[in-house]
Amino acid sequence: MSVLVxxxxxxxxxxxPFGSAPRALGGSATYISAAASYFTNxxxxxxxxxxxxxxxxxxxxEERHVDLEGLEIVKEGKTFHWAGRxxxxxxxxxxxxxxxxxxxKFDPKIPPRYKNSTYVCLGNIDPVLQxxxxxxxxxxxxxxxxxxxxxxxxxxxxxxxTLKRIDILILNESxxxxxxxxxxxxxxxxxxxxxxxxxxIVKKGEHGALLITESTVFSAPAYPMENIFDPTGAGDAFAGxxxxxxxxxxxxxxxxxxxxxIYGSALASFCVEKFGVDGLRDLTYLRIQDRFRSFRELxxxxxxxxxxx
Amino acid sequence: MSVLVxxxxxxxxxxxPFGSAPRALGGSATYISAAASYFTNxxxxxxxxxxxxxxxxxxxxEERHVDLEGLEIVKEGKTFHWAGRxxxxxxxxxxxxxxxxxxxKFDPKIPPRYKNSTYVCLGNIDPVLQxxxxxxxxxxxxxxxxxxxxxxxxxxxxxxxTLKRIDILILNESxxxxxxxxxxxxxxxxxxxxxxxxxxIVKKGEHGALLITESTVFSAPAYPMENIFDPTGAGDAFAGxxxxxxxxxxxxxxxxxxxxxIYGSALASFCVEKFGVDGLRDLTYLRIQDRFRSFRELxxxxxxxxxxx
Numbered sequence: 001m002s003v004l005v006x007x008x009x010x011x012x013x014x015x016x017p018f019g020s021a022p023r024a025l026g027g028s029a030t031y032i033s034a035a036a037s038y039f040t041n042x043x044x045x046x047x048x049x050x051x052x053x054x055x056x057x058x059x060x061x062e063e064r065h066v067d068l069e070g071l072e073i074v075k076e077g078k079t080f081h082w083a084g085r086x087x088x089x090x091x092x093x094x095x096x097x098x099x100x101x102x103x104x105k106f107d108p109k110i111p112p113r114y115k116n117s118t119y120v121c122l123g124n125i126d127p128v129l130q131x132x133x134x135x136x137x138x139x140x141x142x143x144x145x146x147x148x149x150x151x152x153x154x155x156x157x158x159x160x161x162t163l164k165r166i167d168i169l170i171l172n173e174s175x176x177x178x179x180x181x182x183x184x185x186x187x188x189x190x191x192x193x194x195x196x197x198x199x200x201i202v203k204k205g206e207h208g209a210l211l212i213t214e215s216t217v218f219s220a221p222a223y224p225m226e227n228i229f230d231p232t233g234a235g236d237a238f239a240g241x242x243x244x245x246x247x248x249x250x251x252x253x254x255x256x257x258x259x260x261x262i263y264g265s266a267l268a269s270f271c272v273e274k275f276g277v278d279g280l281r282d283l284t285y286l287r288i289q290d291r292f293r294s295f296r297e298l299x300x301x302x303x304x305x306x307x308x309x
Numbered sequence: 310m311s312v313l314v315x316x317x318x319x320x321x322x323x324x325x326p327f328g329s330a331p332r333a334l335g336g337s338a339t340y341i342s343a344a345a346s347y348f349t350n351x352x353x354x355x356x357x358x359x360x361x362x363x364x365x366x367x368x369x370x371e372e373r374h375v376d377l378e379g380l381e382i383v384k385e386g387k388t389f390h391w392a393g394r395x396x397x398x399x400x401x402x403x404x405x406x407x408x409x410x411x412x413x414k415f416d417p418k419i420p421p422r423y424k425n426s427t428y429v430c431l432g433n434i435d436p437v438l439q440x441x442x443x444x445x446x447x448x449x450x451x452x453x454x455x456x457x458x459x460x461x462x463x464x465x466x467x468x469x470x471t472l473k474r475i476d477i478l479i480l481n482e483s484x485x486x487x488x489x490x491x492x493x494x495x496x497x498x499x500x501x502x503x504x505x506x507x508x509x510i511v512k513k514g515e516h517g518a519l520l521i522t523e524s525t526v527f528s529a530p531a532y533p534m535e536n537i538f539d540p541t542g543a544g545d546a547f548a549g550x551x552x553x554x555x556x557x558x559x560x561x562x563x564x565x566x567x568x569x570x571i572y573g574s575a576l577a578s579f580c581v582e583k584f585g586v587d588g589l590r591d592l593t594y595l596r597i598q599d600r601f602r603s604f605r606e607l608x609x610x611x612x613x614x615x616x617x618x
Binding site for chain 1: 568
């Protein structure tokens with residue numbers, strides 16, 4: 001098994017009510033590969049950064065055993081930059097800046113030895129680029145794709161082409177409604193399954209996640225967090241935990257997809273406990289297992305009561 | 310065990326994108342007692358209606374074995390009337406009319422033989438009236454209370470008095486945030502527990518419900534419904550299923566509270582499948598049990614995977 005992650009690497013400026021980080025390591029590929037790396041490695045990464053990308057960022061990925069052969073470094077360019085501010089209600093955020101920089105001309109090139117990757121995770125990037133990645137992969141076992149409202153609205157036609165070629169779409173609640181034009185989430189997932197992906201995962205933040213296949217709806221709880229420091233990257237950490245677990249087990253049965261959703265949720269919960277990628281820095285497999293079990297406790301209830309009558 | 314329900318009885322005018330019911334039987338006490346009646350009966354009801362209350366409404370309650378001794382009928386008055394319209398997105402509704410009518414001067418009188426009730430469910434009414442009910446009950450084992458933004462904003466001081474005397478508060482997500490002034494739901498529940506109730510249940514509609522005690526957070530999934538015909542009364546049906554199960558089992562252990570939340574969720578899911586109270590009309594205990602088990606399937610995932618390494 002081999003996991004390939006394609007997405008953005010970024011320098012983020014994050015402000016939350018609890019502090020700020022002016023030049024934090026960010027980007028979908030960064031979070032996805034860091035989260036996935038706790039389950040299997042090396043994780044193969046394809047992305048682009050500018051000459052200003054901090055050495056510390058490269059070191060972080062290397063320490064997480066991320067294979068950087070697919071990382072393009074445009075020396076004279078600047079790294080993708082995003083700046084955002086979260087409100088006291090962390091569900092609300094303002095995007096202050098989005099500078100694509102080297103990402104504007106990004107043309108993902110898959111190194112020859114990555115072409116046999118079995119688990120491919122397409123982070124939230126232009127669906128045209130997502131397609132170009134798929135054109136270069138020989139025979140992926142599972143293609144997982146993330147997207148966002150920006151592409152649903154701005155590149156709808158291209159996104160629909162991409163959706164025909166993926167297995168699992170991960171998107172959030174409002175994106176599911178936007179893409180399907182259907183307010184009911186269960187119906188929305190059905191509509192989206194009709195667009196191509198046979199499995200749809202709807203991330204609902206503090207409400208957990210839904211896994212919807214042809215025959216099953218699985219409802220994963222959210223880990224009850226009182227102290228969320230920074231929601232940035234939670235969705236990507238989810239995708240990383242999800243694909244990491246699939247890569248580790250190479251088992252895409254429904255039962256195991258459910259576990260993968262819980263591992264994704266676990267990694268997302270670690271992610272938001274600290275600033276930027278810090279929550280994904282010093283985890284251990286044991287701590288992840290513990291949290292997995294907490295998720296069980298959270299949603300477990302005993303079989304039917306035998307009333308004394 | 311004996312369950313007492315106090316709340317409103319109403320004539321509702323409901324419009325949804327799927328149809329309308331100009332004079333439907335409604336009110337919190339109606340839904341709560343109908344839902345609870347599937348678990349234990351008779352359910353003792355205290356409320357008020359006008360001379361215009363349809364005979365059919367009384368017959369419905371009688372058929373559900375609801376004890377109507379506590380139902381005051383003001384012959385010359387008119388029944389509480391509510392009119393609302395749901396949008397295509399059923400999470401959004403406009404209240405078109407609220408006519409208190411006989412409810413304006415309602416002063417709940419608990420019949421002497423109701424005073425020994427052990428499970429008391431205070432539907433969403435003026436907290437002043439909720440307190441007056443509690444003053445008349447001898448020694449309730451558990452007091453469950455529902456409320457809404459209208460009272461949180463308009464009668465905050467009175468509501469805080471009521472909260473000191475109840476065991477379990479049931480409220481929805483936005484109400485929990487409003488009452489606690491805290492956007493994080495887990496923190497919100499903690500703040501609310503500090504106001505009196507040792508157990509808080511947060512209803513989250515399509516996202517399920519949270520049960521929060523001193524030591525536990527339990528996350529109940531929502532039943533995945535593609536066809537919701539009328540969300541009216543779902544929250545009351547939840548409260549009814551919840552208190553009904555507790556009344557049936559007389560067991561307030563944490564494990565059994567979790568089951569009660571699932572039975573509440575099950576009754577809410579039946580409720581919204583049809584118009585008004587129709588979804589609570591012809592249920593059987595067997596169907597309810599089946600749905601209980603569906604909730605288990607929905608959130609169940611297998612114990613840890615043994616990776617082959």
